[in-house]
Amino acid sequence: MRAGPLSNPHIIRVLNQSFIPVYIVNDEYRDNGSAPAEERKELERVRQEGYAKKLSVGTVHAYVLTPDGHTHDSLHVAAATNGTTTLAMLQRAIAEFKPSPGQPIVPPAPQSTPPPSTADAITLHLVSRGDDRGSWGDVPAENWIVLAHAEWLAILPTGNVVPGQTWEFDREVSARILTYFYPQTENNDARIDRIQQHSLTAKVLAIKDGVVTARVDGYVRMQHVFYPGRKDAQPLGADVVGVLTFAPGKPPSLQLASTQAVHGQRPFKVAVRTMPTGR
Amino acid sequence: MGERTKRLRAVVLGGLLVGGVIATGCATGGAMSDGGVVRWVEKAVAERQPPPEDKRFDEIGWVTDIRRAINLGKEHNRPIFLYTGDGRINTGRC
Numbered sequence: 001m002r003a004g005p006l007s008n009p010h011i012i013r014v015l016n017q018s019f020i021p022v023y024i025v026n027d028e029y030r031d032n033g034s035a036p037a038e039e040r041k042e043l044e045r046v047r048q049e050g051y052a053k054k055l056s057v058g059t060v061h062a063y064v065l066t067p068d069g070h071t072h073d074s075l076h077v078a079a080a081t082n083g084t085t086t087l088a089m090l091q092r093a094i095a096e097f098k099p100s101p102g103q104p105i106v107p108p109a110p111q112s113t114p115p116p117s118t119a120d121a122i123t124l125h126l127v128s129r130g131d132d133r134g135s136w137g138d139v140p141a142e143n144w145i146v147l148a149h150a151e152w153l154a155i156l157p158t159g160n161v162v163p164g165q166t167w168e169f170d171r172e173v174s175a176r177i178l179t180y181f182y183p184q185t186e187n188n189d190a191r192i193d194r195i196q197q198h199s200l201t202a203k204v205l206a207i208k209d210g211v212v213t214a215r216v217d218g219y220v221r222m223q224h225v226f227y228p229g230r231k232d233a234q235p236l237g238a239d240v241v242g243v244l245t246f247a248p249g250k251p252p253s254l255q256l257a258s259t260q261a262v263h264g265q266r267p268f269k270v271a272v273r274t275m276p277t278g279r
Numbered sequence: 280m281g282e283r284t285k286r287l288r289a290v291v292l293g294g295l296l297v298g299g300v301i302a303t304g305c306a307t308g309g310a311m312s313d314g315g316v317v318r319w320v321e322k323a324v325a326e327r328q329p330p331p332e333d334k335r336f337d338e339i340g341w342v343t344d345i346r347r348a349i350n351l352g353k354e355h356n357r358p359i360f361l362y363t364g365d366g367r368i369n370t371g372r373c
Contacts, residue, residue, distance in 0.1 A: 002368050007335035015360055021339050022348035023362040023369070042345040046361065065359035069349035072358065093358040104340025105351050111337050111369035127327050139336075140329045141371040186365075188372045205313055215316045241311055243320045257323035259311070271327035 001062075001077055003138030005086040014090050016104040026059050046071050062086060064093045072096070112142045114275060120149040122251045123275045130183040130268045143180040143190075145272075147173065155200075155254070156246055161212050166203045169216075174200040178220035181238045181261065183268035187228040194233075197221040200256075202244050216242035216256065224263055234264035242272070251277065336369070 005011045015021045028035040029043050049071035050057040062080040064073040073089050080086050114123045124147065129140040147155075154170035168174075175192040178200070182190070200218035207213075218240040223233035238261035246252035256272040311319060342348045345361065352359045366373025 001362065001364065002336050002371070002373075006339065006362075006368075007332070009335070012335060012338050015339050018357060019360045020342060020348045020351045020355070020357050021360045021362075022342040022345060023364065024343065024345065025367055026363055026365050029363075039345055042349070043363065046345070060364050061362075063359075063361040063363070065349070065352065065361055067352040067356050067358055069345075069352060069359065077364075090360065097356070097358045099355070099357045102355075105355055105357065106340040106342055108338050108340045110334075111341060112371075127329060129327070138333075139371040140327075140333055142329070143370065143372065184371060186373070188366055203313075205317070213317065215313060241316055241320055243317050255320050255324045257320050257327065269323075269327055271324040273324050 001081055004081045005083045008083045008087075011083060011087055011090070014087065014094075016108070017101040018094050018099045019090065020105055042069075050074055062089070064089055067097055067099070112144075114144045115146060117146045118148065120251070122147050122152050122254075122277070124177065124254065124272050125275050126177075126180050126270065126272045128181065128183055128268060128270045130263075130266050132266065136184045136186075139184065141184045145177055145180065147176075151176075152252055155202075155244070156252060157202075161204055161207065163204050163207060166201060169200040169202065169218075171198070174198060174218065177256070177272065178218070178238070178240070179222070181220050181240070181258065181270050182222075182224045182236055183261075183263050183266060185224065185226045185263075187225045187230070189225070189228065194224055195220060195222040200240070200242075211245060211247045214244045216240070216244050216254070218242070218256075226264075236263040237261065238270065240270075 024043065027033055029040050046063060046065065047057050050063065053071060055071065055074040056076045057074065058076060060077040062075045062077070063071060066072050073093060075085060075089055117123055124145040126143040126145060127140050130137045151173050154173050157165060157167045175195055175198055178198050179190045179192045179195060198220040200216055202214040202216050204212055204214045219238065221237050224236045225233045239259045240256050241259055242254060242256035244252055244254050253274045254272065258270040261268050261270060342351065348359045348361070364373055
């Protein structure tokens with residue numbers, strides 16, 4: 001859906017000019033989800049109204065609601081991924097409700113943003129993408145990994161640092177990073193107990209003006225399931241190199257890139273970088 | 280060599296390559312020289328950032344709360360487009 005209609009410039013223009021676009025994450029609206037009870041009730045009302053109108057109703061759906069929030073039209077995702085079909089639904093709503101075209105009511109903004117963190121934490125941004133394109137390969141996957149002060153301290157060496165010195169990152173912290181080294185899959189259960197082997201080790205290359213530059217080498221081997229709930233996990237292996245820079249007492253900067261990575265038969269690439277503080 | 284044989288050979292070679300990656304317990308980054316690693320990593324990380332064409336989703340003025348969308352719909356007399364999805368469409372983890 002995101003790579004199809006929701007990346008189509010014409011549909012984007014129509015949504016911005018004449019609609020209030022809203023997306024929700026179903027997991028957050030389930031019984032133990034983080035959405036407020038009032039929000040969950042609204043989604044349930046939208047679905048019940050859809051049933052009453054004999055519209056298509058389900059979890060992965062595109063709906064059009066009236067300006068006062070009542071269910072008006074809908075498409076199952078299998079139909080909505082066809083841009084022509086989605087556009088036709090939007091045009092039917094425009095003909096019915098005659099909104100005055102204008103600027104988007106909410107200014108467009110990046111939708112993948114770092115989670116809140118404390119001032120002394122560092123935030124890593126990870127991008128992972130299968131080498132394939134089309135379907136699952138169309139949109140890169142992103143994760144945000146926040147390392148609290150104690151966690152980033154645990155990837156640094158203690159005591160004096162000298163060129164050539166080597167050390168291994170704290171294994172729990174490296175697992176928290178490497179567990180997201182998987183390509184776009186429908187299953188996004190990133191529990192670290194999927195990991196069978198992993199390591200990130202560093203070696204000091206240079207020290208200049210008190211700033212240490214170290215190379216990082218590592219790997220992860222784990223089992224990862226493509227579809228949620230299945231038991232057919234496939235082996236995943238990724239080799240990694242990176243660069244760590246740090247000055248004593250200050251938050252480090254870490255960049256990692258896979259050198260080769262395969263999930264089952266599917267090659268993929270990963271990049272990790274520390275986001276500037278203050279983001 | 281027939282087309283089927285070529286394809287079979289490609290599959291076998293691919294499988295061996297994949298198997299090699301999975302089986303080895305240690306990283307291959309060690310093959311990269313200390314002198315070249317910083318430049319390689321910086322280039323790889325930069326090249327792997329999502330290009331603008333993969334971020335068109337962000338060009339839409341999204342709301343992420345149904346009640347707020349309804350309030351805005353009433354206020355501006357606009358219909359509401361509601362997408363309900365599994366996973367997180369905003370991060371591509373869906």
